Amino acid sequence: MPARTGRPPKISRADIVAAAHRVIEEDGVEGLTMRRLAREVGSTAMALYHHVRDKEELLLLLLDDYAAGMPRPQTLPEEPREQVIAVATAMRETLSGCPWIVDVLRADDLLSVGALWYPEKIIDAAVRAGLTTEEAVDAYRVIWHYTAGVIVGRAAARRRRAEGGTTYRERVFAELDAEEFPRLAELGRRWEELTAKDTYDKGLRALVAGLMPEENRWP
C-alpha cells in the first residue's frame, strides 16, 4: 500500500539481469553492451542506469545469479582440511565457468550474496580445524586471493593462446641471457609446456597445510 508515486518503471533489475543472461548465451560476453542489452529489454541504454550503477555492478549481479544457481558439492568430506579443499575447488570451478568473472574479480575478498556459501563453509571448516575466528577469516582470504589469481591468470593464458600471441614470450626466452638468468635459460622453451599445467590443487593443498596445522587433528 505504500502506493509508489512517480512514473511507473517499465523495466526492473530482474528484467535486466535476465535479458543479460540471454544476450550472453546468444552472443557471448563480448556481445553484452549496454545498448544491446537495452534493445533486449526494449528500452534505451541510459534507462538501464536507473537500475544499475554501472556495467561492473551489472556483471556482479550476473555473477551473483550465476553463482547462486550453480550446483554445490552434495557431500563434503568430514575432515575439515579436506572440506576446505573441496569447497575451494568447487568455488574455483564455478567461477572459472563464467567468462565475465575476470572483469569482476577486482571486487576483492567477498563475492556477492549468491556466493556466500563458499566463504561460510571454508571459515566454518577452518574453525572446526582449530583456528580462531580471526585466523579462519585470514585463511579464507588467503585462499580467496590465491583462487582469484589462478582464475585471472589462466583466463589470460587461454586468451593469449587463442590469439596465437606466443611470439613475444618465445622471443623473450630465446634471447635470455644465460649468465644473468641461468635457471630460466635452462628451461628454455619448455616454459610454455610447463606453465600449461593446472597447479591449482597443488597450491591449494600447500596453503591448507600451511594455514591449518596438523596438531589438532580431526577428530
Place this chain on the structure above:
Amino acid sequence: MPARTGRPPKISRADIVAAAHRVIEEDGVEGLTMRRLAREVGSTAMALYHHVRDKEELLLLLLDDYAAGMPRPQTLPEEPREQVIAVATAMRETLSGCPWIVDVLRADDLLSVGALWYPEKIIDAAVRAGLTTEEAVDAYRVIWHYTAGVIVGRAAARRRRAEGGTTYRERVFAELDAEEFPRLAELGRRWEELTAKDTYDKGLRALVAGLMPEENRWP
C-alpha cells in the same frame, strides 16, 4: 648498413614509453589516454599504434621499464625458503607500487623482461631447496598466482574504500540469514575490520612451507 627504407619515423617506442611516464607522473594513470600521450610526443593517437600493438602492450612496456628500474634486495637470506619469501615479498612490493599494474595482470605467469629477476631467483632458490626443476616452476607459478591475486584484491579494496562504497557490503552483512550463514553472521560487521589486514606474508609462508618440504633442510 641495412639503410632502412620507408618514411623515417618521427617517434620511437622509447619516446612513447618515456612520454607515458611523464604523463602518469603529471596526471596519474587515469590521465594516460592515447590522445593525451600522442600530444605529449607531438604526434597523433593512431601513430602510436605503429609502435605499440594496443594500450595493454603499452602498459606492459611501462611496467617493464618500471620493474627494471626498481631497487632489488641487496642481500638475500641464504636459506632457500627464506630467500623465496624475501624475493616474493620484494616482487609484491614493487608491483603494488605501480597503479596501472591491475590492468596488466591479466598477463598471467610471467612478467616482462625487466622483471625476470624475480622468477629466476625464486626458481633458483626452490631448486636449491631440493625441488626438481618442474616442481620449482610449479612453486613459482603458485606463488605468482597468489601474489597477483593479492595485488588485485587489495587494489580493489583500496578503490572501494576511496569511493566510500562500503554500503553494499554493510547491507549484505546486515541482512545475513544467521541460519544459513552462521559463521558470517557471527562475524557481523567485523568483516570490514578483519579484511583490512594485510595477510600476504602469512599466506606466502604457508605456501612456501607447503611447497618446499622441510626434509632436505638447508644444510
Place this chain on the structure above:
DNA sequence: GTTACTTTCTATACATGTATAAAACTCTTC
C-alpha cells in the same frame, strides 16, 4: 628524374560506457 616499393603518419569513423538535461508519467493535494 621517374617509377615502384616500403614504412610511418594523418584523417576520419565507429562502438562503447556514461554524464547531463529534458521530457513523460503517476500520485497527492488542493
Place this chain on the structure above:
DNA sequence: GAAGAGTTTTATACATGTATAGAAAGTAAC
C-alpha cells in the same frame, strides 16, 4: 481538475580505444 512533486525514461553529447584508408616521405631500380 490543476498544480506540484517524485520517478523513470529518452535524447543528446562526450571521451575513449581502435579500425580503415590513404597521404607523406624516404630508398632502390631503371
